[in-house]
Amino acid sequence: MSTGMFQSPMEVAVYQLHNFSISFFSSLLGGDVVSVKLDNSASGASVVAIDNKIEQAMDLVKNHLMYAVREEVEVLKEQIKELLEKNSQLERENSLLKTLASPEQLEKFQSRLPMEVLCPEEQSPGAAAPAQHSGGSAV
Numbered sequence: 366m367s368t369g370m371f372q373s374p375m376e377v378a379v380y381q382l383h384n385f386s387i388s389f390f391s392s393l394l395g396g397d398v399v400s401v402k403l404d405n406s407a408s409g410a411s412v413v414a415i416d417n418k419i420e421q422a423m424d425l426v427k428n429h430l431m432y433a434v435r436e437e438v439e440v441l442k443e444q445i446k447e448l449l450e451k452n453s454q455l456e457r458e459n460s461l462l463k464t465l466a467s468p469e470q471l472e473k474f475q476s477r478l479p480m481e482v483l484c485p486e487e488q489s490p491g492a493a494a495p496a497q498h499s500g501g502s503a504v
Contacts, residue, residue: 463471 466474
């Protein structure tokens with residue numbers, strides 16, 4: 366870049382900032398790099414034009430990010446819905462198993478429960494707590 370066409374260091378800085386900003390935003394958005402040359406006769410108008418282009422690029426980035434966030438929110442809402450449905454199903458299954466279990470089975474399970482809940486680190490790594498089973502449910 367030749368600095369001979371600029372009258373002040375400010376014009377050089379604006380030109381460099383513009384090139385950096387447009388290159389950066391273009392690379393983010395996958396577009397072509399746009400270059401704008403400042404001439405001495407219209408440096409004030411060129412600065413405004415550069416500011417407008419930077420603002421447009423920032424708006425594009427903002428819109429892209431908002432779209433990505435909205436998509437992620439929709440995915441998370443769907444996951445929450447599925448988890449709530451699974452939780453409801455497991456609660457119904459748990460209730461059914463409680464009604465079908467004999468009093469001895471319930472007493473045996475409940476005598477084990479406080480130890481598992483209070484001291485989960487004492488369990489061996491291969492042994493999972495009843496609530497952690499993926500295919501069934503706990504009583």
